[in-house]
Amino acid sequence: MNPNEFRQKVAKKEFTGPTAGYCKGYVQANMLVIPKQYAKSFEEFAKQNSKAIPVLEVVEDSYYTKVLADKANLLNELPSYNIFEDGKFVKSVNSIEDYYTDDLVFFLVGCSFTFETSLLEADIELRHVSQKKNVAMYDTNIKLNKVDIFDGEMVVSMRPIKKERVADSCIVTSHFPRMHGSPIHVGYPEMIGIKDITTPDYGDSIEIQDDEIPVFWPCGVTPENVLKKIKIPFAITHSPGHMFISDRKDNEFYE
């Protein structure tokens, strides 16, 4: 299935699950939708925290993409959306057509799923992919750089990596700086404020075997964590793991 076909299935709600492992080789993106009055500050905040929030496209006065896909409809071509009011999660929905006003700005943000193809090609096993689970994600105590009202801590995704492949996993992912790039932390979850590695804050729990090291990458769910903290009146995000699949190929972002 190519990305356009996949998105059409999603638009018809024939697919509503997490997107890891689908449309292999194509860029997947996180999404954040906020009222116009916050957009400029958020854009600067993203720039100041580009490892966690690498913006790939901004869509304003429209809900159709131009850069990541030719006219993808952002209101219904993601499998699941989270609605936030005053920083509180209200509900998950499969379409945001009912919520759209022309006051909303869409940010599409690079996602670590993109470099997973390269990890797999380097024979680095990804358990959440082979088990068709959502990647494990965690809140951390890693401080973001504050800009205006935007402030908070980084969310990370975790992949258990065989101990002799940890350096390779750093090197492979470093070639995708606009998709979070290299790990932000390796081993020792407690050093970044993760108390219980078996209980992720988002996504699924993934087993770490005896000969594996937990490796942590900055995660595009970070804005969701920020929204909770700063309590802006209204915002929408993709649901964790339920990404926008673009028409752009992963290797276009290899640097």
Add this chain to the structure above:
Amino acid sequence: MNPNEFRQKVAKKEFTGPTAGYCKGYVQANMLVIPKQYAKSFEEFAKQNSKAIPVLEVVEDSYYTKVLADKANLLNELPSYNIFEDGKFVKSVNSIEDYYTDDLVFFLVGCSFTFETSLLEADIELRHVSQKKNVAMYDTNIKLNKVDIFDGEMVVSMRPIKKERVADSCIVTSHFPRMHGSPIHVGYPEMIGIKDITTPDYGDSIEIQDDEIPVFWPCGVTPENVLKKIKIPFAITHSPGHMFISDRKDNEFYE
């Protein structure tokens, strides 16, 4: 001091210490000297274990270098040598002129000191350098690929790295594949058979601070460990940390 001046000081025994931090920017090499009958097997063994034993130059029927320096005298231009008989360490000496016969073959092997300049240039602190100590080295349970009589486990060097720079340290060192390259292990010493990180098997004990991760690279002391195991009648190595400083620049080995 340029490498030639440094080596002349060494030849006069005006310098007999570890070489870390000296002649910054120039390649330092490990050395192994064995009887001719073992040389072919060892060369193949090194090829099969090139992360631990990356051979840079072989000197035969002579004791003068050609590749790494123009006519450096390998009998007295290293600060310290270890003599082995039947796999047992006999003593350290500052010159091996009394031991030379034309039956001996010299192997010069890449050393992780070479990439330390790049780590420092990337603002990654190296405590053993700032404290003018020898790097900490450990025997491990990482099996080498056996060739003929040559067999054993890898020796590693350890550097404590600030947690947010671990991925960078993997990336920087990966550009020097002929100098051991990227780490063989990150964090959790016990996973590679190191029982007490505070007691290195070679070199000095180096403090690991709370916000640091122990990162392990393959080490050119590995052949010494192999010699102990296979018990060939006679061999000479550099003393750990007391390297051959060549005329070749580190950046010539950047790939």
